[in-house]
Amino acid sequence: MMYRLGAIWTQTDAGIIGRDGDMPWYAPEDLAHFKKVTLGAPVIMGRRTWESVPPRFRPLPGRTNIVISRSVSEAEERDGALWIPSLDAALYAARDAVGAPVEPNSELPESTAANTPTVDAWIIGGGSVYAEALSRTDLPVFGRVKTVERTLFYCQEGNEITGDTRAPELQLANSAGNCEVSSPNGCWRVTSESAWENSEKGYLLDESGTKNPMYFSFQRLERI
Ligand SMILES: NC(=O)c1ccc[n+]([C@@H]2O[C@H](COP(=O)([O-])OP(=O)(O)OC[C@H]3O[C@@H](n4cnc5c(N)ncnc54)[C@H](OP(=O)(O)O)[C@@H]3O)[C@@H](O)[C@H]2O)c1
Numbered sequence: 010m011m012y013r014l015g016a017i018w019t020q021t022d023a024g025i026i027g028r029d030g031d032m033p034w035y036a037p038e039d040l041a042h043f044k045k046v047t048l049g050a051p052v053i054m055g056r057r058t059w060e061s062v063p064p065r066f067r068p069l070p071g072r073t074n075i076v077i078s079r080s081v082s083e084a085e086e087r088d089g090a091l092w093i094p095s096l097d098a099a100l101y102a103a104r105d106a107v108g109a110p111v112e113p114n115s116e117l118p119e120s121t122a123a124n125t126p127t128v129d130a131w132i133i134g135g136g137s138v139y140a141e142a143l144s145r146t147d148l149p150v151f152g153r154v155k156t157v158e159r160t161l162f163y164c165q166e167g168n169e170i171t172g173d174t175r176a177p178e179l180q181l182a183n184s185a186g187n188c189e190v191s192s193p194n195g196c197w198r199v200t201s202e203s204a205w206e207n208s209e210k211g212y213l214l215d216e217s218g219t220k221n222p223m224y225f226s227f228q229r230l231e232r233i
Contacts, residue, residue, distance in 0.1 A: 014151035015128035027174035
């Protein structure tokens with residue numbers, strides 16, 4: 010059986026996903042969306058992303074947390090997560106964790122729409138892990154990342170949100186379903202997109218620390 014691997018991230022319209030080991034925004038709607046999408050599935054993250062999660066919120070509940078780090082030479086349990094020395098080994102561990110009971114299991118997501126393929130495991134960051142996972146064609150168990158769930162943030166013109174970590178660039182297919190330019194990350198089509206909304210309590214932080222209004226849209230893409 011071929012399992013399906015997804016990647017989930019949040020980016021500004023300029024492709025920024027992080028700054029100084031954190032994310033330059035506060036986005037409650039996006040946090041709720043991330044939880045809803047990933048709950049019940051194993052999540053794979055780089056060591057820096059694990060460290061960016063405040064200790065009281067980790068491991069992420071209801072999901073097997075897999076952290077990759079070259080500081081370990083073999084799989085070991087640490088702080089409620091499984092630490093693994095490579096992405097390949099993490100993918101085998103994710104396969105073994107698919108369907109395993111995870112606590113708490115009372116809030117598993119509603120069943121997905123019939124036309125949305127079920128994702129068995131999620132890559133949840135950060136920049137270096139997305140880059141490796143999206144560009145590889147030989148991922149053990151999963152082959153390639155086949156689904157991307159991304160939240161797009163739009164900031165009013167003139168309020169630039171800077172950062173040091175970027176999302177992988179995705180080539181979108183034209184109306185005929187082809188990509189005109191070949192890209193190491195492959196060719197993608199948008200399968201669902203929510204209307205742009207203005208976040209009630211969320212904001213984007215510019216370099217001066219000013220809170221800027223945030224508009225967001227959730228997008229699902231599948232690899233062609
Ligand atoms: N916007 C979003 O959706 C989102 C999501 C997640 C994270 N982020 C942001 O992204 C930034 C972190 O990204 P990052 O690229 O700096 O770090 P990262 O990808 O989270 O972690 C990098 C670390 O993971 C380990 N690692 C990565 N690839 C590996 C491999 N193939 N084999 C073994 N270990 C591997 C290494 O740990 P060791 O050094 O221990 O060997 C490496 O230093 C933060 O700003 C974070 O807030 C944003």
